[in-house]
Amino acid sequence: MSGQPPIEIDTSRPHPARMYDWFLGDKDNYPVDEEMGRQLLALDPRVPVMAQVNRAFMHRATRWLAINGVRQFLDVGTGIPTEPNLHQIAQQVAPDARVVYCDNDPIVLAHAEALLRSTPDGVTEYLQADVRDPARILEQAAKILDxxxxxxxxxxxLLHFVADEDGAYELVERFLAELPSGSYLMLSHASGDFDTEKAATATEMYRRRGLTMALRGRAEIARFFDGLELVEPGVALVADWKPELGEVIRVQGDEPVPGYAAVGRKG
Incomplete structure (x- = not known):
């Protein structure tokens, strides 16, 4: 969108979007991101697979929503573009789908062109903003979305990077309050339910770098959907949310990927 600030990338500390990019095997990251990424790998070698599992959930959930009639998407915490992006999934089903992307890392803005390759009938747009500023996001998104x-x-x-003290639940409520009946919330969220010792270590690693890591339990994640009608199978392990839609990433071993995902409808 017009009026974006100049691109100034802080490479003094890692950023979740760039670390996610590194875990996915891409190159839009910096040594500080790789350094912390390797430390997390030493803690749990499955971290790159966790990134892939989340990406696959986004594909399945977007496809389900488009199949079920949704034609507008507001994607907050977009991350560095990795094809297929959300708009490509949605517009495969509905060429007239309209998508607004949002992220707070300026490096995403530098790659926004890849996010704006819409079908002729649809629209995609990008804005740089932080999830903690829902008023600005909603105001700008309203120029594209109805x-x-x-x-x-x-x-x-995204939300495991927002602490309760920063108003994580209130932020979601603020976004949903502006959306009409028939709108949906789709999210995935890392959890500390499965290995509390590793979860505590990872949280401390983030804290030492001035970053937030809030690994909520299943009940705490379900709370984001208070007042919404959960789509089956409800709050499920990320890889277990509608696997029949394809693109499921399975992890070797008996331990599940430590996170949950869900989609809920506003009545």
Missing amino acids: FSRPVALSLVA
Whole structure:
């Protein structure tokens, strides 16, 4: 969108979007991101697979929403573009789908062109903003999306970077309050339910770098959907949310990927 600030990338500390990029095997990251990424790998070698599992959930959930009539998407915490992106999945089903992407890392803005390759009938747009500023995001998104019609709010692998003290639940409520009946919330969220010792170590690693890691339990994640009608199978392990839609990443071994995902509808 017009009026974006100049691109100034802080390479003094890691950023979740760039670390996610490194875990996916891409190159839009910096040594500080790789350094912390390797430390997390030493803690749990499955971290790159966790990133892939979250990406696959986004594909399945977006496809399900588009199949079920949703034509507008607000994707907050977009991350560095990795094809296929959300708009490509949605517009495969519905060429007229409209998508607004949002992220707070300026490096995503540098790659926004890849996010804006819409079908002729659809629209994609990008804005740089932080999830903690819902008023600005909603104001800018309203220039592209029609908030009198259903919107799918995508918060994939994002809210575990927002602490309760920063108003994580209130932020989601603020977004949903502006969306009409028939809108959806889709999210995935890392959890500390499965290995509390590793979860505590990872949380401390983030804290030492001035970053937030809030690994909530299943009940705490379900709370984001209070007042919404959960789509089957409800709050499920990320890889177990509608695997029949394809693109499921399975992890070797008996331990599940430590996170949950869900989609809920606003009545």
